[in-house]
Amino acid sequence: MAEQATSEVQHTEQMSFVRKYIFSVDHKVIGKQYLFLSLFMALVAGTMAYYVRWQLAWPETAVPGAGWIPEPTAFSGIIPPEFYNALVTMHGTIMVFFVGMPLLLGAFGNYLLPLMVGARDMAFPRLNMMSFWTIFTASLCMIASFFVEGGSAAAGWTGYAPLSADPIYTGVTWGLNLWIIGLALEFTSFLMGGINFLTTTVTMRAPGMTMLRLPLMVWMQITAAVLFMLSVGPLVAGAILLLLDRTVGTGFFLPGKGGDPLLWQHLFWFFGHPEVYVVLLPGIGAVMEILPVFSRKPIFGYRTIIWSTMVAGVLSFLVWAHHMYVSGMDPNLVMPFSITTILISVPFAVIIFAFMATLWGGSIEFKTPMLYAIGTVTTFIIGGVTGIFNGSPPVDIFIHDTYFVVSHFHFTLFPSVFLGGFAALYFWFPKMFGKMMNETLGKIHFWWTMICFNLVFIPMFVLGMGGHMRRIYNPMQYDFLKPMQGINQFITYSAILLLLGQIPFIVNFFWSMFGGKKAGDNPWNANTLEWATTTPVPHENFDTIPTVYHGPYDYSLPNQNEDWQPQHLEKEPAAVA
């Protein structure tokens, strides 16, 4: 098989279009496939958010742009409660599993990891291809679920049992089965991806690339892969049991048949909390690459960041029940989980301080990737600090089922997925597509997104403190919520603006790809190995595998001619033979 693969490599030039761009085994092409998939799914899930927001601001009026949805899903643009539940469920599911993970791990992990460690490809290129086509099939399952009898899953993105375990509660039959199958396929896809990430990093590093010379993005990617691999198993087990409850008629999660609905929550959150870091770590990994480059300083506390990440990774397995304070869990368990939850903010605070110390005294250049990187950190701090509120049970019991928590997790996930993702995209776009992105459009996109995001979610904290429940269809049914309806409408206006703010990005993305200024090999004067190869990157990444002489963040060192020292060049300028 390897002989066959070698000959594949040698005959790249003659490969057909299908082998080269569709069923490709090249990690760079696969990374771009993930990128386009995730951006497409982001549009789908963003549209769902718009429908949801309209219903909350102007309940049971026709949503402009929803008239095309046939009955009985919607009635000439008016969204009925069943469809509203489906929209909320699928918005969450798609954003986390089909936007966040494919964008940060799938696209940037696949594209960057072999380049950054100095390898020719992933350790298992065909497994890599299979992982993309598995998540592609999973995406089709998710989209298909809207078109089956009974509509798509409507039990929340967490799929709490017994709501999800018996079709009589939601009226959804095959929609939720497809949801479970789609998620199971997505998990399989990222397990295959994770095996590739870890094996590539451990066994295929370039000469001289020790573990402590790896760029932090690689560290974040492999930590995320380990967290995912060790946390998803119990949920796979849970998903099998849930599917059997729905199809065969067993009663694992149905109290009437001797089951326990709370068990599903434990299985879901045992995975769900590490999953938050699976999405976060690659996002801040991109920030860790961008900050040193645009402040021309070494990153502060390289090893401290790695150790903090590992501590956070271990702790992330011990905090899951903080999602369940209001679920009727044993009160004796509340205190230990509260302590671990508040503890986990410590390693992340260390990382944030390391970021600030990196910026301190640097020659900061506010290019678009840098703006996004700083935006990621500042926005995430709000998410992190409100997380401490939620970690404290007396506070959490009041705010947990309100919009406070909705706002909190958007303040953690939006920065990691979108701000971190955009930072990465603006930063690595020149390497991926060989063209520079337009700076002016990029800055317009940044400020528009940043301001509108805060206008959407800061008022949501106020709504939540006012007692606005999370999962309601029509706030106007409650007298005590009526005075706050103005805030709901303000949020919806801002959300529409936030969605429109992505137009500059879409224009910039395609316009730059085809007509942008040609990028050199290393437009940002960065040190890591992906900038050491030519642009566009050749099929096997490097003409000859580079030798690595030092760590990735040697910027502005004393007694050097340049303020940057690429990893593959020796430090003394005189020593270049």
Added chain:
Amino acid sequence: MSGASTVTEYQATHTVPGRMGVWWFLASEIMVFGGFLAVYILYRMASHGAWAAMAEHVSAPIGTFNTVVLLTSSLTMVKAFEAVDKDARDKARNYLLITVLLGVAFLCVKGFEYSHEISMGFTPLSGSFWSFYYVLTGLHGLHVLAGIIANFCLYIMAVRGTLWSKNCQGRVEFAGLYWHLVDVIWIFLFPLLYLSY
């Protein structure tokens, strides 16, 4: 180096990518079955003895026999690996065949057991214990089947002689690692399902 199709001039560690990949795969499998077993044990503890009445209908002698079959197959798998290591090709081929046959024997006994239990009226819907019994042994059975297919492919390759090429070295080891995992999972399932009522 089964899956590694890239040209590597330099190797960072002595571990070949294939072995490392298999170990990570096994780690994720352990988490899946670990989740199942944890759920099973918690339910069983919460049942306050109600499961014991259901659990006494499974046949411990048949379970013991199957345990012996599966353990023996692990032994023959190790023997096959040892023979590959010493380049004793006929021996390796025969041991692979015995491993496959023992795996098939395990599934046949399991199938006989299922049909007997169903004929007595114990189906996956006959209570929580039985639901777990069929899910756990069924999923384990699927893993056994996957292992049988992998080992049978290796046997065919051994017969044709393609197993001895440099690109295929390590495959018997990787299949063996997986086969032992399937065996270890059974070592947990056997006492939990058959012996603890």
